[in-house]
Amino acid sequence: MAKKTKSKSLFTTSQREHIQRLIEWMSQGVYEKEQIIAVALLCAITGENMFLLGPPGTAKSMVASRLKMIFKDGKAFDYLMSRFSTPDEIFGPISISRLKNEDRYERLTTDYLPEAEVVFLDEIWKAGPSIQNTLLTVINEHIFHNGGQTLRTPMKVLIAASNELPAKDEGLEALWDRFLMRMVSNCIESDSAFFKMLKSEQTEFKPLSEQLYITDELYGKWQSESRTVTTSDSVVSAIKSLRKLLAYHEKEDGNQLRYYVSDRRWSKAYRLMQTSAYLNGRKEINLTDFLLLTHSFWNDVETIPNVLAAFTSSISEATTKQLNKIDKSIRQMMTPQNNQVANKPLRININATEFVEYDYFYYFVENFPDGEAYFSKWDYASLTTTPRDGVRYYDSKRKKIIIHSLIPGRPFDAKSQNASNLIKVKIQKCQDGAIIDGTPYSFKRRTAPIHNADSIQNLPIYQRVAAIQQLFRECVENWENMTASNWRDGDNIFLSSADFALVNKTIKEVGEQIKAVEVKINNMVMMVMK
Structure with a gap:
């Protein structure tokens, strides 16, 4: 049977609070953007990129500008793309003097993307092919070819934004795939937050405390230590289930790649889960980290509901399948044929020395x-x-x-x-x-008998009752242990209340199924034993 376990903490409380305080500082004067800010910080520490989908005026550029400020001596670059943008405007102008005097074709990269740690590109899909190709190299390899030199780029995160998704059949698929996290940035939804925003006065932005800055040394330490984080069995099971569910949706969708997740994307997602677990003070990835990938594995807004359903199903699938098998065993047992068997004299073969x-x-x-x-x-x-x-x-x-x-x-x-x-x-x-x-x-027993839902029907009638009850108890215990270790032992600072609402809905649905099966088991016992 599964045992309740709690992940050991890598961080002290004050170290975990470091991340929370950074998120709080970046969220000053901003409403309903806390999760986007938190995930942007997570992406930066993981070394991954983020895409924000939303209309103008929804604080997309603000996320990048504040993110830059938490890195000690951090440099930033932001640019609004257009159809007429040139590589010079992104990667720096050509050095005329070097071209003229040294016959070297090099760019002046100071204050441009190649030397920035935090990059924000608005209207990213308007970038031309020459910009896209160079961006892919910078994103994939973190290098920039400048004339005869190959430069390592310090970029920690590229945040791109647009009010639309990339157009199909325009060669943007490779660039789109490089944004691991994809989030929707909408206008303020709740009335209370909206009126707080209206009534708020422009106050001076509080400076960041010196001890909260992320230095290069601390950044390297976090990246290195996060790679030691392992994976829980519940996450392994959920990943296996999710892969099957997404493959099913992709097939049903006519293989349009709207549910496709590449191996490269899975690998990067695993690193993000490791970093999330580490920054939450755990040595093991749990299902709260897994749930973050709901913001990663969608390729089209229309597919988001199915992707969310696939995630919640993958979390509960092992339990619901077992409950369905137990329910089937109960129904088979309660057929007229089995009732006749129950009324016949029972022959049992017991070796009491096994007890x-x-x-x-x-x-x-x-x-x-x-x-x-x-x-x-x-x-x-x-x-x-x-x-x-x-x-x-x-x-x-x-x-x-x-x-x-x-x-x-x-x-x-x-x-x-x-x-x-x-x-x-x-x-x-x-x-x-x-x-x-x-x-x-x-x-x-000295050696416990092994039963599963598929073999129960081969057992004598009374042994079937006991086996069904035992399977049910184990199923419920495993589910309760899993939910306790993943959802009740602490929050994930990168998840929103909406994310947790998805899980709570699933927990409630499984709880209702458990109650229904329990009633059937009690009825079965009463009928068989009467």
Whole structure:
């Protein structure tokens, strides 16, 4: 069974707060843009690029201008593209003196893109082919060919913006694929935030505290240490599921590449998840980091609803599939044919030596709802599949629940058994242990039997009931452990309330499915054991 685990922290609290305080500082006087600012910071620390889709006047350029300010001695470059933009305006003008005197074709790159750490390009899709080709080299390899020299570019992040997506069949696909994170920047939606914006006065922008600057040394440390972050099993399972779901949507969509995610993109996404986990103070990627990729794996606005659904389904798929199989096993068991089997005399083959003995005289009853319970070994030897009277009580000396059969004509001596809270029960033998008041319970074995939902129908009827109950308990426990370790043990500072709302909706839906299956199991037990 899955065990609850908590990821160990790499950061102290103050170090985690460093990131939060940077986000708060960058968000001064800005409304409903906190997540875009946070993700832009995440991209910069990861070394990836970001695209903002939205109309004019929605603070897209502000994100880049404030991001530049958090890097110690950081340089920035921003430019509004047009159809007539030339490489000189982006990468620097040609040096006339070097061309004339040294016959060298070189650009003067000071204060231009090749020497900037934070770059903002507005209306990116209006860039001509010559600009696009050079941009691809800078993005892919972080180098700039300047005449006979090859220069390393210090660019940490390129933020591009537009009010439209790249046009099809114009050769923009390669450039579009280089923007790992893609976010929509809309106008302020809530009335309260809107009127706060209207009423706010232009106040002086608070300077950044010296200790909050990201130095080159700190930046390198974060990048290096984030690569040591590992992946949880729940994320591995979700990734496998998501790949299948996106492949299904791509096929259904006629292979138009609207749901296509390249291996390169997956690799970069993994690095982003590592960085997210690290900056949130964890040594392991969890599903909150995985959920960030909802802002990465869409290629068309129309596909966003399906992509979101694929992500939420991938998170719960293992559990919902198991619940569906358990539900199917219940329905198969409740068919008339199986009901007939239930009414026939039951032949069972039990090797009691498979059960673990406790204190020489007892077997341990697994998953007993009222506490730690033990069944008398000698009473079990004489037990049959025909119900008979028994008693359960609390042994004040052993501090455990004990279950005995009652022998006709011999009264039960409660005093000698240190017994209190006596309750009369009906008991009978079943394949894995005993049926107590109509509910089958397994005894702990030396080697546990392995059941799965597909093999249950080959088991005897009473063993099927116990196996279904066991599978259900394990399924619910695994789900609860997964949700606790991923969603309840702390927030992800890069996710928004809308992102968490998606998860909460999924958790609620799975919870409802669990309740429905539990009701069916209880009905099954009542019908089979009556």
